[in-house]
Amino acid sequence: MSPPPEPGGSDTGTVRWRLRVAYDGAPFRGFAAQEGQTTVAGVLAAALERVSRTPVAITCAGRTDAGVHALDQVVHVDLPTDRSAALDPATLVRSLNRLLGPEVVVREAGPAPDGFDARRSAVARRYRYLVVNAPVPDPLLAPLAWHVADPLDLRSLRAGADALVGEHDFRAFCRRVPGTGPEVPIHRRVTDARWTLLERRPVRPVAAGTVGPAPVGEERGPGLLPAEGRLYAFEIEANAFCHQMVRALVGTLVAVGRGRLRPADVPAILVSADRARAAQPAPPHGLTLMAVRYRE
């Protein structure tokens, strides 16, 4: 069942538009508009206002923190019916992308389905966290991945992540909402939590002067894997996330991968509901909002 149309929806002289947006989080103080700060919502609203010639308020599916990236953030805005009628989706995308810098890209825009709300209609969010595990950092991956020099054990990372799947009280991994006490449970349903080792870039044979096709096994060679060491991706999907939840989980799982905690400590920390027992949150630049799911 879809939620009822919002005030400002199509029944009050406005048309709701849905946009899919990708951004590099580095230059922004997060998604949500803040007076006097450069935010994704701020630059996006400015571009939309310029194109639609009307003030807009942006609602997003997942408010990302400062430094966190997105490949598929979903937002909605309500435009007066007459302004909306003047907009062609493909032209709007082109106009917005001309106004926005390379850090924010509108992938798609169009009138939203009836009753659509970018935040309230979303049934799941998916995040990815990248970790480069190598003795020295990789300058090309530095903006997108946390560099961890200590060797990480993939089996331990995975055992720790397994404990997260299911519905749990995630208080131990959440930054407190202002005005709420530590006694308030924060239930979230995690439907997927997995670590993937992205394949190491194969070393090509050194025979100078060799001509001809490389073995098939090298076809994945030229990808964006690190210069050396390993690139790990943690992916997690849940109905919703509380503040800093993915980063707190990754910080704790990496402590498990390093051997500072045991995999069994992860469910124990969950049950304790004690934020002091979780590790420091992983840095924001490794995190990307990958997808938002809606009911069909």
Added chain:
Amino acid sequence: MSPPPEPGGSDTGTVRWRLRVAYDGAPFRGFAAQEGQTTVAGVLAAALERVSRTPVAITCAGRTDAGVHALDQVVHVDLPTDRSAALDPATLVRSLNRLLGPEVVVREAGPAPDGFDARRSAVARRYRYLVVNAPVPDPLLAPLAWHVADPLDLRSLRAGADALVGEHDFRAFCRRVPGTGPEVPIHRRVTDARWTLLERRPVRPVAAGTVGPAPVGEERGPGLLPAEGRLYAFEIEANAFCHQMVRALVGTLVAVGRGRLRPADVPAILVSADRARAAQPAPPHGLTLMAVRYRE
């Protein structure tokens, strides 16, 4: 046969060190030191001089242009024997990486083999050029890949690249060396030139609430592929490259992939030795020096 030891080599009271270096080219006016410019050689020399307390001159395997990256640039420096004796390779790497920013990383350092010269001993260089082919740019790949909106035909890209393998006069794809005329041939031996389509990030099934492992085919999912569209990698290896050769080749091959030129135009441009017939060079930020090969 190795070249004879350089003046300043181990026979004159100095020890030659070899370093493997990775860098993000964006903030630099290229590799080679230039008075009053921020260059990779400049910041690397400053760090080496601070650690070794002696002036150093840096020789590299491949002088990359402004904005071009490297994952495995090789350099040598000659240090006075007494200074060299005080340096431990692992400590030197750590000290240099503490002094350098995240844009330049020393991956390895140590005394070079007898007669080693980073430039003259190199028998081959390997470069990679990344192209994102999608209607809109990808903000996370923007620093590393050229965004081409027009659809590219992989078969044409590959047919064009095939014409490059072998020994040819590459004048049509080289920026002239100051002081030489257009009549001077520039012979280079290309041993490998290939386009790879990096797999599209698979779209995961939208069934909210699904728990359990994803199909095996999704294991490559969380990599750094673009939000949409395709990521192409062009890899080329040759005994040596002239100035802007890879970027000029990629510019021309992408014109072939777009259908503005035919694959057969590539060998025709080579034979013509006419720079005016090659396309504009591709932008520098898509290019990375991947490897330098030496005789065993």
